[in-house]
Amino acid sequence: MSPSAAIRTHGIRRSYAARKGFLFNEIVRTDALKGVDLEVNSGEIFGLLGPNGAGKTTLTKILSTLLLPTEGHAEVLGLDVVKDAPRLRPRIGLVLGGERGLYNRVSARENLRYFADLYGVPTAERAGRITEVLDRVGLTESADRRVEEFSRGMKQKLHIARGILHRPELLFLDEPTIGLDPKSARETRKLVRSLVADGVTIFLTTHYMFEAEELCQRIAVLTRGRIVANDTVQGLSRLVGGDRTLEVEGYGFDDAEVEVLRRLPGVSRLKYEEFGPRIRYTLRVRTSELTPPTVQASLPGHRELAIRERRTSLEDIYLDLVEEEAA
Ligand SMILES: Nc1ncnc2c1ncn2[C@@H]1O[C@H](COP(=O)(O)OP(=O)(O)O)[C@@H](O)[C@H]1O
Numbered sequence: 001m002s003p004s005a006a007i008r009t010h011g012i013r014r015s016y017a018a019r020k021g022f023l024f025n026e027i028v029r030t031d032a033l034k035g036v037d038l039e040v041n042s043g044e045i046f047g048l049l050g051p052n053g054a055g056k057t058t059l060t061k062i063l064s065t066l067l068l069p070t071e072g073h074a075e076v077l078g079l080d081v082v083k084d085a086p087r088l089r090p091r092i093g094l095v096l097g098g099e100r101g102l103y104n105r106v107s108a109r110e111n112l113r114y115f116a117d118l119y120g121v122p123t124a125e126r127a128g129r130i131t132e133v134l135d136r137v138g139l140t141e142s143a144d145r146r147v148e149e150f151s152r153g154m155k156q157k158l159h160i161a162r163g164i165l166h167r168p169e170l171l172f173l174d175e176p177t178i179g180l181d182p183k184s185a186r187e188t189r190k191l192v193r194s195l196v197a198d199g200v201t202i203f204l205t206t207h208y209m210f211e212a213e214e215l216c217q218r219i220a221v222l223t224r225g226r227i228v229a230n231d232t233v234q235g236l237s238r239l240v241g242g243d244r245t246l247e248v249e250g251y252g253f254d255d256a257e258v259e260v261l262r263r264l265p266g267v268s269r270l271k272y273e274e275f276g277p278r279i280r281y282t283l284r285v286r287t288s289e290l291t292p293p294t295v296q297a298s299l300p301g302h303r304e305l306a307i308r309e310r311r312t313s314l315e316d317i318y319l320d321l322v323e324e325e326a327a
């Protein structure tokens with residue numbers, strides 16, 4: 001393992017067996033991870049991006065020693081996540097988020113006291129450390145209020161405060177902005193950036209491309225248990241052929257017309273979507289020759305076409321990757 005690698009995984013697989021059926025006598029296996037290899041550099045924000053059910057939480061739990069892999073192995077901070085789990089745990093932080101995992105009847109400060117105790121923060125340092133993390137996440141003023149009065153965003157900040165209380169070198173954040181209002185989500189992203197500025201390595205999962213793009217140096221796209229891309233934001237932009245996108249919208253296309261669109265010179269992908277009665281074909285285009293007028297001219301019989309040109313976004317690339325795998 002190179003000295004700068006904070007995480008390295010080799011062929012991680014994980015399957016779940018769940019009982020289903022009338023008498024719960026049917027065992028259904030889900031292969032949540034189907035051989036994951038990746039490397040995260042020390043000091044970076046690494047984004048694991050994927051739709052719901054892709055396996056993000058499963059991988060996060062394996063890397064943070066909460067769950068055992070079915071196959072393969074992973075080293076985090078140079079330690080094996082299975083064999084060295086007890087030595088690894090004090091050096092990492094995990095924020096799974098959501099409403100669970102906090103004590104609602106007591107204050108934020110009391111929650112942190114409990115966790116400081118659990119994490120073995122030395123007694124003499126405890127109060128100071130709690131004040132420091134409350135300040136860090138912007139909860140100083142609400143520190144002595146009961147958590148049940150907290151908004152979703154405040155609870156998420158408290159989760160992060162809990163996750164950094166023992167000063168981990170590496171922090172796992174599983175969908176840290178899910179369910180937050182836009183302002184809280186922005187504050188959370190700002191907090192993530194400030195942590196990395198202090199030298200904490202961040203492994204973050206999200207299903208929002210823009211969030212990964214905004215925060216992360218490198219992004220791996222996970223879909224159905226497989227990594228389908230792993231690159232820098234710039235590298236991802238080059239991944240899918242062509243950087244122009246044309247949207248062709250109309251009220252119904254026959255097979256011959258669709259074939260014409262597909263065969264236009266420079267078209268690398270064609271995507272179909274319905275918007276009520278309107279149908280939209282999105283064309284990923286590699287050449288600069290194909291323009292709205294040339295597309296219009298290729299479908300002479302088709303009236304009421306609306307053709308728009310726009311830049312291909314990373315969101316488009318992400319959707320291409322995810323849809324390609326699903327197809
Ligand atoms: N405890 C479990 N038992 C059975 N199946 C599970 C369990 N946890 C997750 N899964 C399944 O594994 C797949 C990956 O889930 P998960 O890791 O939660 O994905 P993500 O976090 O990307 O949404 C999904 O198909 C999910 O239904």
Ligand SMILES: [Mg+2]
Nearest residue numbers: 056057058175
């Ligand atoms: Mg998840």
